[in-house]
Amino acid sequence: MIALLLRDLTLATRAGGGFGLGLAFFLILCTLVPFGVGPQGGTLALIAPGILWVGALLACLLSLDRIFALDHEDGSLDLLATAPIPLEGVVAIKAAAHWLTTGLPLVVAAPLFGLLLHLPATATPWLVLSMLIGTPALSMLGAFGAAITVGLRRGGLLLSLLVLPLYIPTLIFGAEVIRRGAEGGSTVTPLAFLAGITAAVLALMPFAAAAALRVNLR
Amino acid sequence: MSIWEYANPVKFMRTSGAILPWAVAGAALCTVGGLVWGFLTPEDYKQGSTVKIVFIHVPAAMMAINIWVMMLVASLTWLIRRHHVSALAAKAAAPVGAVMTLIALATGAIWGQPMWGTWWEWDPRLTSFLILFLFYVGYIALWSAVEDPDSAADLTGWLCLVGSVFALLSRYAVLFWNQGLHQGASLSVAEGERMSAVYRYPLYLSMLGFFLLFLALLLIRTRTEIRRRRLAALQAREARA
Numbered sequence: 001m002i003a004l005l006l007r008d009l010t011l012a013t014r015a016g017g018g019f020g021l022g023l024a025f026f027l028i029l030c031t032l033v034p035f036g037v038g039p040q041g042g043t044l045a046l047i048a049p050g051i052l053w054v055g056a057l058l059a060c061l062l063s064l065d066r067i068f069a070l071d072h073e074d075g076s077l078d079l080l081a082t083a084p085i086p087l088e089g090v091v092a093i094k095a096a097a098h099w100l101t102t103g104l105p106l107v108v109a110a111p112l113f114g115l116l117l118h119l120p121a122t123a124t125p126w127l128v129l130s131m132l133i134g135t136p137a138l139s140m141l142g143a144f145g146a147a148i149t150v151g152l153r154r155g156g157l158l159l160s161l162l163v164l165p166l167y168i169p170t171l172i173f174g175a176e177v178i179r180r181g182a183e184g185g186s187t188v189t190p191l192a193f194l195a196g197i198t199a200a201v202l203a204l205m206p207f208a209a210a211a212a213l214r215v216n217l218r
Numbered sequence: 219m220s221i222w223e224y225a226n227p228v229k230f231m232r233t234s235g236a237i238l239p240w241a242v243a244g245a246a247l248c249t250v251g252g253l254v255w256g257f258l259t260p261e262d263y264k265q266g267s268t269v270k271i272v273f274i275h276v277p278a279a280m281m282a283i284n285i286w287v288m289m290l291v292a293s294l295t296w297l298i299r300r301h302h303v304s305a306l307a308a309k310a311a312a313p314v315g316a317v318m319t320l321i322a323l324a325t326g327a328i329w330g331q332p333m334w335g336t337w338w339e340w341d342p343r344l345t346s347f348l349i350l351f352l353f354y355v356g357y358i359a360l361w362s363a364v365e366d367p368d369s370a371a372d373l374t375g376w377l378c379l380v381g382s383v384f385a386l387l388s389r390y391a392v393l394f395w396n397q398g399l400h401q402g403a404s405l406s407v408a409e410g411e412r413m414s415a416v417y418r419y420p421l422y423l424s425m426l427g428f429f430l431l432f433l434a435l436l437l438i439r440t441r442t443e444i445r446r447r448r449l450a451a452l453q454a455r456e457a458r459a
Contacts, residue, residue, distance in 0.1 A: 144380065148373050158363050162377065165352045166384045169391040208380050215372040
């Protein structure tokens with residue numbers, strides 16, 4: 001399993017792997033928003049939590065189809081399906097690799113982007129914390145969507161249609177944590193909900209994703 | 219005698235063919251009756267004549283949710299017991315459910331404009347219906363995207379399962395996110411919270427009518443799907459010979 005994780009990470013970081021593209025997309029998004037709504041600090045600070053989370057969702061979505069598509073094309077997914085580790089484990093590892101290459105860089109870079117959008121300094125720790133807790137769920141849900149659409153020729157658009165509604169609860173609680181953090185309120189409740197969703201998704205989604213993969217590998 | 223006998227397409231076709239005329243007639247009678255009766259009700263002292271949209275809005279909203287539940291049950295039946303009729307019924311129900319959701323959203327907007335002064339408000343109930351509509355759209359899109367019918371049934375079945383959990387989760391997550399403008403449940407058991415009998419009985423009739431309408435549409439669409447499946451099988455046999 002560790003070998004598989006290392007393999008996926010190497011593939012993602014080598015040339016053509018698309019590592020960092022999500023981050024660049026996030027940067028572009030944070031650059032475009034002030035052009036759209038105007039440079040006033042007050043307005044930007046108000047909408048920053050939402051923009052940051054929506055940006056994270058979209059950046060994560062961009063690289064989702066890579067989770068299984070490349071392995072499906074060159075046949076290594078069939079080998080993994082017959083490998084001694086259960087397919088559920090393969091899915092979990094793939095999602096973890098996706099998170100390490102997309103979610104984690106976003107978490108690390110988030111304070112910088114918060115600065116760009118005039119997010120109050122008091123909210124920055126909450127931004128990092130909510131992203132750290134929330135983004136693993138995004139990768140795992142995305143792995144489910146990618147598993148459903150892996151056999152389709154033009155699955156990209158369908159993938160976003162299927163996955164984005166699943167992101168809504170994470171988005172609501174994630175942005176709420178930052179908003180309350182910025183106002184200095186109590187963040188315990190949304191944080192608990194956010195962590196609960198992530199924990200449930202991590203525990204249950206590998207089974208659903210593996211079931212969908214088995215259908216597509218028949 | 220067990221319910222699983224109807225998983226046999228031949229038996230299903232025979233039984234549904236016998237029920238269908240009654241369902242169509244009942245749907246027409248109850249829907250038209252409920253709406254006409256509803257139209258003749260007196261005007262509400264606060265809402266005026268706009269109150270009458272409730273006879274479309276509430277039944278459509280009720281069916282929108284119940285059709286998704288029916289699809290969930292049918293998907294589970296397919297995933298567990300592999301009855302093809304069940305998968306086809308879930309496929310046939312989805313567009314009806316999507317249209318019901320749209321009707322509920324549209325009538326709500328038409329009512330909301332004079333009453334709340336806005337076509338749309340990011341109210342928890344409205345928002346969760348929009349999310350439900352997105353789930354319907356995704357479900358229908360997945361059915362049309364996968365070519366192999368059995369794989370399509372499997373994948374949409376799993377999507378329906380996961381979607382149900384998240385639709386429910388979103389329903390309560392949006393409560394957290396914004397306070398509501400929408401009134402509470404239209405039909406409550408508690409005395410005093412109930413709407414007046416003048417409105418209640420036409421509403422019951424209209425709800426029955428919408429249910430029968432769904433039943434009729436579901437049977438027609440499922441029968442079409444079964445016939446389409448038979449046609450494909452015949453064509454495949456023809457091509458081999």
